[in-house]
Amino acid sequence: MTSLDKRDHDIIIAGGGLAGMIAASSAAYYSGQTLSILVVDRNPLCEVGKKTITGWVCGDAVGKNTVDYMSNRIGIKWGYPEIEHPVKGVMAYSPDHETAVPFDGDGYILNRKLLPQKQTKDALKAGVEVKDMVALRSLIVENNSNTVIGVEGDDPANKSTFKKTAKLVIDCTGVTSVLRTNLPVKSFIQRRIHRDDLEGTGRYIYNFDIANEDKTFFDPDYCIIHLDQKLAPGGYAWVFPKGKNKVNIGLGIQQKAFDAMNKREGVHKSLKTLIDEYVQLNTVISKPKLSKSETDEGNSWGTWQVSVRRQNDCMVANGYMLVGDAAWMPKPLDAGGIGPAIIAATIAGRVAVEAIQSNDTSQRSLWKYNKEFINDYGYKTAGLEVFRRMLQGLTNEQINYGMKHFLSKMDVDKISKGEHPEFSTVDKIGIFIRGALNKKLAENLAYTSRLNEKLVEHYYNYPDNPETFTHWQQILNNYLDEAFSKFK
Ligand SMILES: Cc1cc2nc3c(=O)[nH]c(=O)nc-3n(C[C@H](O)[C@H](O)[C@H](O)COP(=O)(O)OP(=O)(O)OC[C@H]3O[C@@H](n4cnc5c(N)ncnc54)[C@H](O)[C@@H]3O)c2cc1C
Structure with a gap:
């Protein structure tokens, strides 16, 4: 050399x-x-x-904890105007808007x-x-x-x-x-x-008039995530506040699930059509106008890919x-x-x-x-990848049922910290679960939770040097192959 x-x-x-x-x-x-x-x-x-x-x-959203991680270690601080708006957390809503799960805690919407x-x-x-x-x-x-x-x-x-x-x-x-x-x-x-591990995403930055009060559609204090296989097949949609009447609104889809939906419905919707329909459906956002301010110029509409x-x-x-x-x-x-x-x-x-x-x-x-x-950070991502694959296979009815009945306080706390939920209540309420599909869902939730524990432990045993990496990766692949074939 x-x-x-x-x-x-x-x-x-x-x-x-x-x-x-x-x-x-x-x-x-x-x-x-x-x-x-x-x-x-x-x-x-x-x-x-x-x-x-x-x-x-x-989507411009970031948790305060990670910004603090950087500031505390290397002294870099972010403030106004690159931080555009503070939020108290993220709320994920079930398709029927009846259950909300908080995520992540205090955070910022960036410019x-x-x-x-x-x-x-x-x-x-x-x-x-x-x-x-x-x-x-x-x-x-x-x-x-x-x-x-x-x-x-x-x-x-x-x-x-x-x-x-x-x-x-x-x-x-x-x-x-x-x-x-x-x-x-x-x-x-x-x-x-793999192309199935990429989501096609897009979003607008809009100013709008407030037509109505409904915190399940827009909340200046919370980032809103809508889980809905019809609005965002294989992904999710979001409404992130950038002020009292300014928003970052968009969605992400898995191409395979989106193609299947188009085929099923005999339509040829594009990602942009899907986003436009999502904006239309929002009961709070009226007369949306692309933000033309200097700080958003050239950035108020766009699409890109993100890995999951x-x-x-x-x-x-x-x-x-x-x-x-x-x-x-x-x-x-x-x-x-x-x-x-x-x-x-x-x-x-x-x-x-x-x-x-x-x-x-x-x-x-x-x-x-x-x-x-x-x-x-990375110890939890393989478990969340399995969880994501399981979620992508659910119907809206299953998501509604699962979010309503299978999430305990402990699970919500775990999700709030970005961790995989345990779904420990699933075993206890087993005999009361309504419908075969929901019983299957309960089984799958219990499975992803058990597998997550093994994956987290495996990641904490990531090799100390390159020599034992291949063996470690083989064990990881064994876990993942089994899970992926279950959630094909
Ligand atoms: C629609 C959408 C919504 C999202 N929402 C959120 C969110 O709300 N919260 C969140 O945490 N994450 C979100 N993400 C993900 C987040 O945006 C990215 O994780 C983040 O930007 C990653 O930063 P990066 O620097 O790694 O890559 P990038 O931001 O992609 O930066 C890459 C840089 O490299 C430059 N570059 C690329 N190729 C070359 C080349 N060949 N030569 C020279 N320069 C090159 C680019 O021009 C760019 O400056 C979202 C992503 C998308 C697409």
Whole structure:
């Protein structure tokens, strides 16, 4: 291997979105601003963090606890105007609106267009360099060493190829990462995602007149989630308040379930039609108008994809790390990806610095990032992935019945903390359960709960080093294969 000293930078961060800028600031913080850190993003600096041509597409909601996680560790603080509106939590409603389950606790609705500007300012202040308007195409690999040593892409402004080397590349280019998909080194990282593990999502940012009072449709203090297989097949719909009469409203679908619904009903609805129908149906929102304010311009309508599986089983290779959506971190149940991206990027920055300071950016040296992320967040995602698959197979009637009868206070507390519910009441009320489908549902809930316990324990035993990973992954696959064949 050539000397690590001969590289252009210590760390190159590919993608200057939410995760990329935190990873950069974290590395700058933990190194005492002694490392050369370069963030490369394909957008111009004034539009950094933009996911797609339709904008910074997101539901914009994040739990306060994860923002605090970052602030307490690396001193980055967010406030007004990048935090647009505070909320007391998330309420998930059953299709009949009769049962509400609270999620997550205090949180914020962000302005995703303004946040990257604040993040860039913080990173630049900490000595990070930012190269904008470069679309990265590939990773550079050192001859015969199975090690990533840089990035390559197009620099149209200078009509040239952009090529830079580093001791470590941190990939934060989001769910469609071409760097991960074409990863040119031997590694345990999974390169491709199954299409059923991706949700098509879209949302509007609207100002509106208030037609009615109904807190199951709009609540300025709570993010509302509607579970409904007709409104959002295989996914869910949301109404997140951005003020007293401003809203982020949208939904996510699983393509397979959406296609099946279109076929069943003999229609050809698009995602946009489905969202428009959902807005129409809302009894509080009247005369919705796309927000035209400067802070939302170019961002008030958009669609994008989000992953709903567990994070990549391994997130490091020689000279390479994956963070945020590039690593499939959004929570399988509600596609919340900001929280895990914040946690992972904060950890990744520190692990990167430690590896560089010990002159070893090999897979083995970076391995503890896998472990630390799992201990702080990732331990629960496989169980939630199984739960998500089970939920996607339910009818609205089953969801109504299950939310009404099978959730104890303890389950609600668990869900509030983002954990898998235990459904311990299911066994006790067994003989009183009405209908064969609901009995089957009860059995499945008890099954997912038992399996979740095993999966959480398995994740807490994630290997300490790469040598035993294959064995660990085999056991994981055995658990998941059994569950996935049950919930096909
Ligand atoms: C409709 C929708 C609603 C959502 N709602 C919520 C929500 O309410 N709460 C929540 O927690 N999560 C939500 N999520 C998920 C959340 O938005 C993501 O988890 C989060 O943005 C991940 O940040 P990231 O930095 O990993 O990736 P991204 O935000 O996708 O950033 C990637 C960055 O990399 C850049 N980039 C990409 N490719 C290249 C390349 N080749 N070269 C250079 N630069 C590149 C992009 O331009 C961008 O700046 C939602 C997602 C969607 C689609």
